[in-house]
Amino acid sequence: MAENFEKLLQEALHHPAEAIGRLALISEDEYQQIVYDWNNTALDLSPIQPLHWVFEQQVERTPEHIALIYEENSRSYRALNALANQLAHHLRKLGIQRDVPVALFMGRSIELIVAILATLKAGGAFVLIDPIYPTDRVVFMLNDTDAPVIITSTVHQSQLPGELTRHVIVLDAAHQTLADYPVTNPTPVNAPDDLVWIPYTSGTTGRPKGVLLTHRGVHNYFFGRSKLYQFSPADTTLTASAVSFDAIFKEIFNPLLNGSKMVILRHGWEGDLGFRQDVSHQHQVTWMRSTPSYWMAFLQHADPQKLSSLRFIELSGEAVTPKLRQQHYDVLPHVMLINAYGPAEACNNVSLENALLPAKRSTIGYPIANTRLYILDLRLNPLPIGVSGMLYLGGTGLARGYLNLPDLTAQRFIMHPVFGRLYQTGDLARRLADGNIEFMGRSDFQVKLRGIRIELAEIESILVAHPKVREAVVIVHEDELGEKRLAAYVTGDAEINSLRELVGEKVPDYMIPSSFVVITAIPLTRNGKLDRRALPKPEYVNDAASFVAPRTATEQQIATLFRDLLHTDSIGIHSNFIHLGGHSLLGTRLIMRINQTFGVTLALRALFETPTVGGLARRVEGLIDAPAADDREHIRL
Numbered sequence: 288m289a290e291n292f293e294k295l296l297q298e299a300l301h302h303p304a305e306a307i308g309r310l311a312l313i314s315e316d317e318y319q320q321i322v323y324d325w326n327n328t329a330l331d332l333s334p335i336q337p338l339h340w341v342f343e344q345q346v347e348r349t350p351e352h353i354a355l356i357y358e359e360n361s362r363s364y365r366a367l368n369a370l371a372n373q374l375a376h377h378l379r380k381l382g383i384q385r386d387v388p389v390a391l392f393m394g395r396s397i398e399l400i401v402a403i404l405a406t407l408k409a410g411g412a413f414v415l416i417d418p419i420y421p422t423d424r425v426v427f428m429l430n431d432t433d434a435p436v437i438i439t440s441t442v443h444q445s446q447l448p449g450e451l452t453r454h455v456i457v458l459d460a461a462h463q464t465l466a467d468y469p470v471t472n473p474t475p476v477n478a479p480d481d482l483v484w485i486p487y488t489s490g491t492t493g494r495p496k497g498v499l500l501t502h503r504g505v506h507n508y509f510f511g512r513s514k515l516y517q518f519s520p521a522d523t524t525l526t527a528s529a530v531s532f533d534a535i536f537k538e539i540f541n542p543l544l545n546g547s548k549m550v551i552l553r554h555g556w557e558g559d560l561g562f563r564q565d566v567s568h569q570h571q572v573t574w575m576r577s578t579p580s581y582w583m584a585f586l587q588h589a590d591p592q593k594l595s596s597l598r599f600i601e602l603s604g605e606a607v608t609p610k611l612r613q614q615h616y617d618v619l620p621h622v623m624l625i626n627a628y629g630p631a632e633a634c635n636n637v638s639l640e641n642a643l644l645p646a647k648r649s650t651i652g653y654p655i656a657n658t659r660l661y662i663l664d665l666r667l668n669p670l671p672i673g674v675s676g677m678l679y680l681g682g683t684g685l686a687r688g689y690l691n692l693p694d695l696t697a698q699r700f701i702m703h704p705v706f707g708r709l710y711q712t713g714d715l716a717r718r719l720a721d722g723n724i725e726f727m728g729r730s731d732f733q734v735k736l737r738g739i740r741i742e743l744a745e746i747e748s749i750l751v752a753h754p755k756v757r758e759a760v761v762i763v764h765e766d767e768l769g770e771k772r773l774a775a776y777v778t779g780d781a782e783i784n785s786l787r788e789l790v791g792e793k794v795p796d797y798m799i800p801s802s803f804v805v806i807t808a809i810p811l812t813r814n815g816k817l818d819r820r821a822l823p824k825p826e827y828v829n830d831a832a833s834f835v836a837p838r839t840a841t842e843q844q845i846a847t848l849f850r851d852l853l854h855t856d857s858i859g860i861h862s863n864f865i866h867l868g869g870h871s872l873l874g875t876r877l878i879m880r881i882n883q884t885f886g887v888t889l890a891l892r893a894l895f896e897t898p899t900v901g902g903l904a905r906r907v908e909g910l911i912d913a914p915a916a917d918d919r920e921h922i923r924l
Contacts, residue, residue, distance in 0.1 A: 313671050322661070322669055322706075325722040328682070330656035332510045335479040337502040339407040341544050343368065343472050348546060349520055355542075355549040356570065357397050364546070367401065369470035374405035374438075374458070376468040381436055381454055383409040386482045390434040390453075392416045392425070393443055394530060394554045398458045400539060402438045408473050412482035414497075417531035418443040423793050427494055428487060429453070431691060479503040485690060486533040486631045489733075489741050489798070493748030497690035498631045505536075507683040508634040509544055511656030515625070515639060516574070516599060518545035523596075525567055525575040527552040531795060532739065533631050534576055534603060541574065558875045558891045560588050561882075568593035578604040578738025583611055584872050586618045588879065594619060603627040603636070604738030606649040606726050612642050626652055628726070630740075632699070632710050633658075634684040638724070650723045651716070658682035659706065660724060662716055667703060675717040675727045679709040686710075734763050736771060737872060739797055746775065746800065749793045755781035758809050760817060761800060764825050766854070772868050774825035775800040778808060796895075801868040802826065834859045841885070841904040848880050849900060860901035864894060887911060 313321070350365040362370070383389055389406040391413055393399050406413040414432050416425055426448050429437070438456045439447060447455065483502045490496040524542040526549050528535040542549040550570045556562045563585070567575065577585065579602050600615070600622050607626040615624050624643075628651035629636035638660060640652025654660050659681040662670050670676040685708060688696030703709050715727040734741050743761040750759035756779040764774040777786065783803045790799050802825035810821035836859055837843040846858040853867050864874065874894045881903065882889055887910040889903075897903055 313669060317671060318669065320722075321672065321718055325718075326654060326659040326661075328654050328656050328658055330511065332507060332656065335503050335506050337407065337475070337477040337479075337481070338483065338505060338509075338540055338544065339371075339404055340475060340477075341506075342404065342540075345544060345546050352520055352546055353548050355397060355400055355526075355551060357395075357551040358553060360397060362397060367404070368472070370401045370465075371404035371408060372470050372472055373465040373468040374401060374456075374461075375408035375473050377456075377465055378405060378409035378411065378436065379473060383411040383436060385410045385476055385478070387411045388414050388432040388434040388482070388485055390414045390416055390429055390432065390437045391530075392418060392437055392439040392447060393458075394418055395526065395535075395551050396440065396554065397551070398440050399530065400543075400549075400551075402458060403539065404543075406438075407477075407483065410476040410481070412485055414485045414487075415530045415535070417529060417795070418446050420531070420795055421792050422448050424495065424795070428497075431494075431497060432485060477502060479506070480687075482687070484536065486536070488533075488631050489745050493745050493752075493793075495745070496692055496695070499687035499690055500631075500634055501687060504634045504684040504686065505540075507657050508636055508655070509537075509540060511658070511684075512636065512639060513545075515641075516541070518542070518547050518574070520546035520548075522547040522573045522598075523570055524549050525552060525563070525570075525572045526550065527557055527563060528576065529557060532604075533635055536635065537601075538576055556891070558871055558878075560585050560875055560879060564588070564590060564593050567597065571596040573598045574601070575599075576601045576603065578602065579607050579611055580605060580737040580872060583614065584875060586614050589618050591619055591621075594622065597622045599623050599625055601625040601627050602642075603629075604740075605735045607640075607642055608649055609646040612644055612646050615642075616644055626650070628652065629680075629684075630710075630712060632686045632712075633680045633682075634686070637680050637682070637684060640723070648719070648725045650719070650725050652723060654682070655684075658684055661706060661709065662718055662724070667701075670717070672718045672720055675715050677730060678712045678714045678716040678724070679703075679706075680712060681706055681709045736763060736773065736797070737870070741773075741798055743773075746773070746790060746794065746798060749790055750775060750777055750786060753777075753779075753781050753786060753789055755779045756786070760809055760822070762819060762822065764802070770868075770873070772802065772825075772870060773798070773800040774802045774804065776804045776806055776809070776822055778806060781805065797871070801865070801870065835861060835901075837900060839904065839908075841908055842900055844884055845881065845900050845903050845907070848877055848884070852877055852880075858900060860899065860904070862900050864898040866898075869894075869898070881907060885911065 346364045346368045351363050353361050354364045354367045355362055389411045391402045403413050414434060416428055436454045438458055440459050441457055444457050480501050480503055482499055483505050484500045485497045487495040487497050524547055526538040528538055573596055582602055626640040626642040627636050628638045637658045638652040638654050661679045662676045663679055664670055664676050688700050699711050701709055713729055713731050713733055715730050716724050719725055746761045747759045750756050756777045758778045760776045762774055763771050765771045786803045804825055810818040812818045837846045842860055849858045852873050855867055878889055878891050878894055885907050887907055893906050897906060
């Protein structure tokens with residue numbers, strides 16, 4: 288830092304009339320290091336091939352190797368390719384070609400993988416729409432993409448919005464239609480810069496935004512990091528992310544491009560820690576991915592013997608803290624922990640870090656092949672080592688921009704006079720002396736909650752649309768024990784239940800605030816900005832008017848579990864786990880404790896269907912009375 292100050296003084300002496308903000312802080316040697324040496328990632332990955340071409344080549348190498356497993360069903364590479372080819376030929380007949388989006392309205396399944404591959408083989412770009420999304424969000428995504436074809440399954444067909452003018456393919460009921468099409472690979476049509484996938488992320492306007500990813504970018508993503516993992520046909524990947532989470536992309540194509548086996552976790556059991564561990568043990572999983580929040584909870588119940596085959600765990604979506612690193616290696620010292628950083632706008636991964644010990648900071652590692660990372664000031668000049676600024680991304684993996692949002696694309700994807708096209712992440716970071724990058728937080732109000740990217744402004748814009756709400760503010764509240772939840776504050780005279788219903792109609796469950804607080808005025812600082820510290824502490828309270836104390840031994844034990852996890856008193860039979868601040872990770876812990884306490888096998892779904900003490904008690908007693916019943920159904924959280 289002293290050298291930078293000396294450089295500034297020298298610049299001031301040589302340019303006394305120049306504004307101080309325009310004077311150089313960095314010496315030529317430091318500039319060379321941070322701009323060029325640490326971004327020296329050039330790697331020839333030619334030829335740039337669309338993902339489905341690479342998959343077809345893998346089919347030729349390992350045709351009879353098992354490509355994927357879902358429960359009792361499996362498909363070889365040859366069989367998977369044949370199914371995808373028949374659907375691809377059908378899609379082409381329906382007009383799907385280069386850059387045309389196809390909406391996939393289904394959960395994790397063999398049919399989903401077939402639909403993704405078929406869409407790419409036809410030349411189109413796939414759009415994943417989670418069937419658990421509210422109807423309003425589904426309609427928006429269909430209209431925004433203008434997808435002419437929707438592929439779904441019999442399980443989810445009834446959940447599609449009514450009065451659709453698009454062609455709908457119910458894939459698991461289309462055997463007779465597809466049987467007439469050839470099983471051979473369709474004639475390739477794609478170029479490297481064609482669209483491959485349009486993931487949607489939370490947006491500040493109250494609507495999600497689609498990100499336009501290309502074959503060139505995703506090709507660089509998968510092969511620019513292959514040296515670290517060195518996947519082979521001997522590997523097995525656990526595919527467990529929800530289709531709404533962009534990380535599912537790597538869980539699908541990491542194995543398919545390398546001849547590995549993909550094990551698709553049973554639909555609805557993502558949150559069951561024990562079930563995930565049992566599946567990993569049964570199929571000898573070698574690679575899996577998780578969010579840091581989930582992995583920390585997983586480690587509390589991890590059995591190293593059941594995870595003896597695991598070679599890698601890749602964490603992404605949140606900062607990997609030094610505490611988590613230590614906890615991981617204390618429990619699973621044989622498993623390499625990989626910290627992956629990157630937004631959807633750069634194919635989900637721009638840097639990797641072999642997260643070894645010891646660690647004192649939350650770092651994000653070093654750029655992958657053909658990727659550049661810059662930390663710049665407000666004038667877009669590089670900042671010295673140790674000085675925090677805005678993180679910008681450059682290189683092959685950048686998206687085209689946002690779908691139907693040219694102004695936002697121009698704002699976030701800029702052309703730098705020296706470094707070329709860059710994406711402004713909104714993340715604050717600083718370079719360390721060894722070239723690693725320390726994550727310092729956000730410069731705006733975008734948050735990551737349990738690994739999922741959320742724009743608080745999207746929720747706020749929905750709330751202010753309520754006729755009885757004047758103003759709205761949404762924050763992430765962290766309690767004394769480190770639990771993070773969304774809390775909404777509104778002015779006006781709206782009823783809490785109506786607010787909860789309104790938000791629930793527009794956004795997925797994970798974006799619904801745990802607490803809604805009606806206040807007389809939004810607190811402001813002297814400068815007229817929101818004073819977040821002056822907001823009252825959110826309360827997760829019971830309805831006193833309907834309070835009924837636990838009556839049976841089962842209710843009393845479940846009420847005790849509620850109190851232990853939610854840290855709140857006065858738990859009655861009508862106490863609602865969700866309304867008291869419970870979320871998916873806490874729900875996972877609750878169900879595990881219920882199963883351990885009562886010796887039953889209760890699905891996580893039960894909590895979200897019957898989230899009260901009384902309701903859960905009835906479910907537990909029903910399982911105890913009928914021990915042969917299996918509550919594990921095909922559901923999802």
